[in-house]
Amino acid sequence: MKKNLGIYVHIPFCRSKCQYCDFYSLAGAEALMPEYQKALLQHIGEVAPFAAGYTVDTVYFGGGTPSLYGEKNLTKLLSMIQKRFNLDVRAEITLEANPDSADKKELKSLARAGFNRISLGMQSADDDKLKTLGRPHTFGDVRRAVADARDAGFKNLSLDLIYGLPSQTAESWRESLGAALSLRPEHLSCYGLKIEEHTPFFAKQNELDFPDDDLQADMYLSAVETLGKQGFRQYEISNFALPDRESRHNLKYWTGGEYVGLGAAAHSDFGGSRYSYFADLKGYIKGVLDGDAIVAESETLTPRERDGEYIMLRLRTSEGISEKEYFGSFRLDFAPLEELMKSYRDRGWADTDGRRWFFTPRGFLISNRLIGELLDAQSEAKLKTQLPILRHEYGKR
Incomplete structure (x- = not known):
């Protein structure tokens, strides 16, 4: 029986930390990139023998901001995966990128190396809203990044959008959605803003004018209707795709597929075990390179x-x-x-x-x-x- 496997690589570096973000990512830690790269390359080599009976059909570089990590580092990681794992020639290989760090020349190199899907963090077409979110880009940067990605050869492009932003109206949400559609993506992710603890938004939530639950619901339903009319199928709560452009990697999470995570804070569901690594950049580097413990949580589950x-x-x-x-x-x-x-x-x-x-x-x-x-x-x-x-x-x- 053929067994497929997904690989997730976590790149926790960011230029700046967004006001709403509770993912494990760090701003101003670029000095640790060389050691992190060593750890990731070594870790790939250590994990690969356990996946000898699998075919890797999806690879996903998430973050953080993988596009900030640099084309040379990313291509070396993908090359190592290609050498050590049985990578399907039709594998979906995704790169998350922020519009401000999606360099045209590097995108071309990444496409030549085998990356064939890009997910851009657009979030909004309103520059004022982007500033409120703490995003380091403008909508003009989004347009440029999309054009550069197309020019580089990416034929599978996804855009992330957030609704429920401070002072956002139903009309301004529709405008952002329309602006995203004008860029002709194959995939759209539309997320309702959640105020998570330990984020700047949580600390000042009473100072900001967030849309109420009813307005957020209206925004969501309007997105479902608008995207449906444009040929996008809603295949998951927050995700919409043109025919055959669903995120094959993310579908593994929702349909019980197996995947291996690499990097600080990465999660895995592999070989009957579910486990995660410590959300600690320096701890992960030291653990891999020195052979210390890096697993934060682990459990073994039978199918039933x-x-x-x-x-x-x-x-x-x-x-x-x-x-x-x-x-x-x-x-x-x-x-x-x-x-x-x-x-x-x-x-x-x-x-x-x-x-x-x-x-x-x-x-x-x-x-x-x-x-x-x-x-x-x-x-x-x-x-x-x-x-x-x-x-x-x-x-x-």
């Missing part, structure tokens, strides 16, 4: 122990869940889940094609609540299945 994940992750996608998959994988009764999904359908939150159940855009808006209810129903069903066994064991005593 992933029943809750199946619900949580699959219902993030437009494909949703099915009785055949559910019973085949976990030997659990699908009826309690289907009963709930039918009640959601009556409220306009879910639908079915006769084989699979999935959330509608309005269901996606409250998916956390709905998934919580489904997980409760799953737990009750599992308990009922176990009760006869427990009674039997109790009767033996």
Whole structure:
């Protein structure tokens, strides 16, 4: 049986830290790039033998700001992956980039090296909003970066957008969405702004005029409608793509595929184990180069122990869940889940094609609540299945 694997490489360096960002990234740490590169190259060599039976069909360089890391470092990392892993000739190889650090000459070199997908952090077409976010670019930089990426040969381009920004109106959101569409991307990610602890926005959230939940919901639904009319299919809560342009790497996260993470704070789900590395740049470098511990968390799960994940992750996608998959994988009764999904359908939150159940855009808006209810129903069903066994064991005593 063919086994596919994704590889994620975390590049935690940034020119500046955005006001809303809670990802592991560091500004002003460029002096550590050479040692980090050594650690990554060594780590690739150490992990590769464990993936001997796999074909790598996606590689994703995320951050941070990978485009700040430099074309030479990036191409060396990709070359090492190409040498040490069985890389599919049709692999999707993605680079995250900020418009201000997407250099035309370097993009051409990266495309020649094998990078074939680029994801640009546009976020907004409003320069004032970009300043509020702490972004180091303008919309003019976005236009230039898109043109340079196309000129370099990238035929698969994604743009990130954020709605729910301070003082943002429904009209200004539509304008940003329209500006993004005018650049003719193959993929769009539209994220609602979340105020995370330990970010500058969290500290001054009472000082800023954030759109309320109803306005954010309207922004989201307008994006779904607008993008649908332009031929973009919503294949995940926040992600939209033209036909066959879905992010194959990110789909691994939502459909239970295996992936290996490399770099500080990177996560993996590989060989039945799920683990992550410390969010500590210097600690990661020292750990790899000196052979010290770098794993922060680790757990081993059997396939049947992933029943809750199946619900949580699959219902993030437009494909949703099915009785055949559910019973085949976990030997659990699908009826309690289907009963709930039918009640959601009556409220306009879910639908079915006769084989699979999935959330509608309005269901996606409250998916956390709905998934919580489904997980409760799953737990009750599992308990009922176990009760006869427990009674039997109790009767033996």
